[in-house]
């Protein structure tokens with residue numbers, strides 16, 4: 416399936432149409448003039464769960480979608496960067512947070528929007544964080560203080576819930592799961 420409707424060829428500017436290329440098994444945007452096939456593939460969202468003592472750092476979003484909701488620093492990877500660089504960059508952009516000791520923690524597939532979240536646990540080096548342009552507010556929260564009803568997206572909710580459960584057990588394994596559209600019980604702990 417195609418997430419984004421394309422009208423014009425990015426190569427030559429002619430109109431594109433939907434067709435199944437020879438040897439393929441799904442519809443693609445194919446240029447009527449130069450023949451270019453414009454493949455669309457899932458996007459990776461990289462981010463961190465920043466930890467300070469018994470608290471975690473959340474950011475209140477200053478941008479849509481989900482303006483005014485709390486989130487963990489995360490965003491789309493840019494070309495030519497590594498997963499860790501993307502997670503660290505987002506943490507700087509959204510919270511000016513300095514992090515170390517990244518360890519991959521949740522890998523969450525969201526097939527209905529063709530995204531994969533890859534979230535790291537990370538230690539804050541200090542508490543000199545402050546909101547970046549994409550955040551209204553940055554704060555540390557204990558488990559009891561987490562605003563569960565004001566979290567921006569399910570992926571963040573899932574990552575936080577795993578963390579606080581694992582913390583009680585003292586082990587933090589990699590969690591790989593699927594978040595389905597509109598289901599409140601698609602994931603199990």
Ligand code: ZN
Nearest residue numbers: 424427446449
């Ligand atoms: Zn073309």
